[in-house]
Amino acid sequence: MKLRAGIDLGGTKIQAVVVDEQYAVLGQQRLPTPTKGGPQDVADAMAEAIRSAATEAEAEPAELSSIGVGSPGDVDDETGTVTSARNLPGWEGSFGLAGALQDELGPAVRIGNDVTVATAAEAELGAGQPYSSLLGVFWGTGVGAGIVLDGKPWTGRDAAGEIGHMVVKIGGAKCPCGRHGCVEAYAGRGAMETRARELVRKGEETNLFKIMEKRGRERLTSGIWARALVRHDRMAQRLVDRAIEALAAGIASAVNLLDVEAVVLGGGLGVRLGDPYRQRIEQAMLPHLFADDRPPPLLLAQLGDLGGAIGAALLAADGDRR
Numbered sequence: 001m002k003l004r005a006g007i008d009l010g011g012t013k014i015q016a017v018v019v020d021e022q023y024a025v026l027g028q029q030r031l032p033t034p035t036k037g038g039p040q041d042v043a044d045a046m047a048e049a050i051r052s053a054a055t056e057a058e059a060e061p062a063e064l065s066s067i068g069v070g071s072p073g074d075v076d077d078e079t080g081t082v083t084s085a086r087n088l089p090g091w092e093g094s095f096g097l098a099g100a101l102q103d104e105l106g107p108a109v110r111i112g113n114d115v116t117v118a119t120a121a122e123a124e125l126g127a128g129q130p131y132s133s134l135l136g137v138f139w140g141t142g143v144g145a146g147i148v149l150d151g152k153p154w155t156g157r158d159a160a161g162e163i164g165h166m167v168v169k170i171g172g173a174k175c176p177c178g179r180h181g182c183v184e185a186y187a188g189r190g191a192m193e194t195r196a197r198e199l200v201r202k203g204e205e206t207n208l209f210k211i212m213e214k215r216g217r218e219r220l221t222s223g224i225w226a227r228a229l230v231r232h233d234r235m236a237q238r239l240v241d242r243a244i245e246a247l248a249a250g251i252a253s254a255v256n257l258l259d260v261e262a263v264v265l266g267g268g269l270g271v272r273l274g275d276p277y278r279q280r281i282e283q284a285m286l287p288h289l290f291a292d293d294r295p296p297p298l299l300l301a302q303l304g305d306l307g308g309a310i311g312a313a314l315l316a317a318d319g320d321r322r
């Protein structure tokens with residue numbers, strides 16, 4: 001039996017899976033993304049996650065036929081490098097991630113853009129299966145999208161799908177990318193946390209950071225936002241309302257441009273907040289849709305938060321053929 005590994009490198013977590021040829025998950029491991037150090041520290045944590053997922057699948061890393069990586073930043077699969085992955089520590093420059101992992105683990109490594117591979121996973125194995133055109137929107141630390149047109153991923157000149165940096169308010173809030181008024185400035189979990197900290201400094205009350213401390217975390221994870229919402233935390237509600245408005249305007253604008261058959265919503269927050277919030281985004285899109293008599297369905301990612309890692313394993317299947 002041929003086993004492959006897929007690993008999703010996120011701003012908050014590293015998720016590894018080991019799958020069989022039918023993409024059934026035989027082993028998995030999730031580790032927090034290092035917040036200090038540099039790319040080599042991140043690569044070490046990734047290797048550890050793959051070793052542990054392989055152990056659960058009763059395999060040695062060297063027995064894997066290939067390893068696929070879904071990474072943020074500018075990805076070059078030819079050279080195996082990842083450049084300026086800004087949500088990761090000390091990763092402003094270029095780093096040979098494929099080589100580093102191959103040196104540590106053995107098998108060939110393929111690298112793809114994190115949201116492109118997660119969208120491919122939903123298109124081939126998840127909620128997007130019935131459609132030939134699809135927008136996958138991933139709502140997490142940042143906000144990204146993958147585009148499938150006529151059954152093929154559309155990556156433009158390598159930077160398509162940056163839905164998080166579509167402008168929803170001219171001269172609006174500062175985005176982590178340095179520009180203003182982007183979707184992500186309102187809806188990215190990173191920007192939402194920055195805003196929450198500002199409001200606390202101004203004397204506003206919230207349970208968000210108390211929940212964070214109680215859970216021994218250093219950041220406001222999706223689980224913490226979800227918990228605060230359940231407890232009717234006013235600040236959390238307000239910031240999530242704002243996120244939904246921005247996301248909905250961005251997704252609706254993308255639909256106006258591409259007229260895809262369906263939109264799949266994933267990412268840490270998208271998956272964690274689930275159907276009630278999916279419905280709210282779908283409703284909030286309506287006023288912005290040009291063809292509002294036939295909105296495309298907004299579907300939850302079926303592969304949940306393993307989608308990115310499974311998508312990376314799909315990429316690894318190409319590695320086998322190399």
Ligand SMILES: [Zn+2]
Nearest residue numbers: 165175177182
């Ligand atoms: Zn931006």
